[in-house]
Amino acid sequence: MTVRTVLRMGDARLWEVSKPVENFATAQLRELLQDMRDTMHAMDGAGLAAPQIGVALRVVIFGVQAASTSSGQAAATGSGQTSARYPDADSVPETVLINPVITPINDQTEPGWEGCLSVPGLRGEVERHSHIRYQGYDENGALIDRVVSGFHARVVQHECDHLDGILYPMRIKDLTRFGYTAELFPGRDLPDE
Secondary structure, eight states: OOOOOOOOTTOGGGGSOOBOOOOOSOHHHHHHHHHHHHHHHHTTOSEEEGGGGTOOBSEEEEEEBOTTSOHHHHHHHTOOOBOTTSTTOOOEEEEEEEEEEEEESSSOEEEEEEEETTEEEEEEEEEEESEEEEEEEOTTSOEEEEEEEHHHHHHHHHHHHHTTTOOGGGGOSOGGGEEEHHHHSTTOOOOOO
């Protein structure tokens, strides 16, 4: 298990646009993905983009199990771990997404609270497309093509923003809806990071 250091907002590498993956099913890609999984799970994240660990490739992983689902069912379905960072979130299947393309299904957007492993201790309300189609490839180069909505759509958009050098605070329209988690959600036991 290799847990990598997650770059924090202010590190210039997070502003870079990532390069596409050209070769699939390589030892280097498998190692990167395992490090990303280990890091995401160790930090209780809903997703992680390769640039967050200093690798400028168009690779993201994500997945979270809804808190209402038993851990036995989560293990049986392979759908990710329960996230203390997003206790009210719907389940999102654990996914490797390489060279992603996102297409909004319509113009409908919705606000939602987001956090980020690269912006520890803070949360902000971000407007995102509520229904999207995302396409890309898994680690073996097999096509992924899904239409999703809600929290799943939000997670994909958030993680893919990292590939273009965008962190969620750059998308906040009302800075009164941005702050420290403990101040915004008093009495809730949400992790700082």
